Amino acid sequence: MSDPTQPRSPTPGDDWPAPDLPRGRTFPAQLLLAADLLERITEQGLPADRSLQRELAARRKMGRRDRERVRELTLFVLRQRQVLDWLLDDSAASMAARVAAALSLADALDPVLAEVAGLTPEAAASLARRRAGRFASLPWTVRFNLDPAAAAQWQAWQPDAPETLARALDARAPVDLHANPRHGDRDALIDELAGAEIEARGIAGLPLGVRLERPARLTRLPAFEAGGFEVQDAGSQWVVRALQAQPGERVLDLCAGAGGKSLGLLDEARGQLRLTACDLHPERLDRLRTRTQRHGDTTLELRALDATQALPADLAGFDRVLIDAPCSGSGTWRRHPELRGAAIDWDGLAETQCQLLERGSQATRPGGRLVYATCSLWPAENEAIVEAFLARHPSWTATRPTLEGLPDDAVTPDGWVRLRPDRHGCDGFFIACLQAPGDRPTA
Template sequence: MNAIAPQNAPCSALPTIDLPDCRIFPQQLTRAAALIDQIREQGQASDRVLHQAFRAERKLGKRDRLILQTLVFFVLRHWRLLDTLLAPNPTSTLGRLGMALKCAGRLDERLSELTGVDTAVIASPLVMAADPVPALGMQFSLSDADSRRLIEAFGDAAAAVATALLERAPTDLRVNVGGGTRDEVLADLASTGIRGTPIPGLPLGIRIHDSAALTGLPSYRAGAFEIQDAGSQWITAACQAAEGQHVLDLCAGAGGKSLGLAQAVGTRGRILACDVDADRLARLPERSRRAGLNNIECLPIVSGKDPALTQRAPFDRVLVDAPCSGSGTFRRHPELKQADIDLAALCTTQSRLLDEGAMLTRPGGLLVYATCSLWREENEVQVMAFLARHPNWRLTALPEEISRHVETDPNGMARLRPDRQGSDGFFFAVLAAPRD
């Protein structure tokens, strides 16, 4: 599925599921349906729900887990397409699972009875709409609004990006400086049967292509590496934090990027990690201890104007890793494809955070704006609006060692694409504060 089908042509490229080669039982389908309903009804992240379910049901074997995970992710990724294939019959979660099995050629009589999907009828070929927006949306299970945004952002490459967003994401690691060299970590992983490869351009980055239980490894527990997408590592590098600097991570969350920044500023530098979500931020001290770092301070805030924060300004570097639609992470979070997201409200928050970040940056310092969104209104449009509000600020080009590996527009704004860099979709731009 790597091209938009010609107008009104049947789409023969039905998605395939990589299910283990064994019998699928009705209980597995009903369990998968319950998990999908939980994810959708409670607005929870699919990986978190699966993780909790597997922890609670320790008797589930490796293969059962793989079947459940594959079915849940497949249905969430292909939701709109499955509904289109089921039409005009009524849709239900079990029905979608039945259609998913049919795509895999694995729908037997019992599962057909359970799901209400007929084994005899071959999944009808899709007739693509003449308008490329619904055609792309239907084929890649995006809403029409997101399909339009993808075409606006990527033009002719929209289908390639949409194809990549349906795939399984690799797992990327960042080696902790105190935990050994990258080669040592690669060798240690190899000794446990885990194949990793260096990520070009990221001296501490490793990509793992197979699924592996990394957090159970002694080297992980000893702090040799962090699990962190390459995109997040590029954003940390774009901050260009140097030895001894004072850095603010304004939307630190659980602090993935704070940890990388803390390594860059060294023992003489300091990171202030802030977030309005105190619970997320509370996970950072333990991660920081595991990585052997003691230069990160956590500060829960109500806003970027919080006096406890403003009295600590100015900072040499300010990272605004803004809350966003998460459209760049559809591979890992397919539930977001159907989520009811208030994009206008997110854009308002992003623009406020940019203004707050600017107030906290020292003259001549750098403000880095980043999202894991692919949409222009959260990315380029935000940065251009910021520059219109702050005419003394300027966009700066990325250092050559970064721009060589990521795509930048003529203004120096960078995009990471799942179909090109293999990372999640990210956007980042480096803004320089006026010197006085």
């Protein structure tokens, strides 16, 4: 008699997603650990990547394959939660049950694991029956792993090639680096990585961009300790390049966070900027301060402030202003799958984005350039915010970016930049380049 917890062999068209598990069996302790990590990540709103790195590194007695199995199961559940809940026919399923459903998609669920996960024999049999259907017949919101709020945003946008985009958002993101040209050119960094048995290649269109062929430990490398590179997605690097900051200019990074784009701006101009980085959270600026010390940039000015409020008088007259606005993060779901189910105050977020754009425009000199960017896919956080700003300020103009190497299909008919993981190999980003009124325009 066949095991009722095991799905039948797939037939053509049963293109179900499945976790990429290392060889060997999954033990109950690993299932329960993945479930525990999932509960903490979702309940406490923790970043999945950092949480997994910290928690798994602390389990020194755990083998490499076992750690990778727990990591893969945890991330798979975060990415495929809607699919797993459909299989379980339970939108409030326990995390242990979701891990069991993930194992079933890998043909790795046995009766012991099903019992440990709290699945009754009847529930396990139901799971197997639902798994026997065609994945393509599931509702699109389930296939795309969209909760109701995200589904509404997706439907409002109506992207072309939606299936391809949805699959890309479920995939594992690559590891990208931004080379520091003051340490050596990109080829020298690639050679140094090769010496550490880390395969890497340049990223098309990004002179300082490097992509690893597979994930690797980087923080102990001499090149990292010497400030030779920073980890930075290719999409973020395009945001930096969109500002087109020139040596000697005053530049304001109004929402700097931990400063990846600030460091990128300095690298692009080989350190020859008068750069001010601001953020609401002082602890983020503390991290940036540590990074700048390693990077070799000691003249960067750091300011902790609420940029939705009136800015200090001295924060004015900047040649270029970058607003990397807080957003839903939907474009980063590959890296941060925990954001798929995050509760979002859409009205409050839009108000913050509008206020930041207003403050940024006030800090831009006549003729200067302002770049508004998000790592969101949703027009409500992108085009809608910028178009409302331009309607309030008709003397400002949107400028079509002229960035060498930028894919033609990344620029919309309206002149915005839209980067998609399925087409451009980076996180999803929106970039708007705006020109302040004045007779001394930036280049």
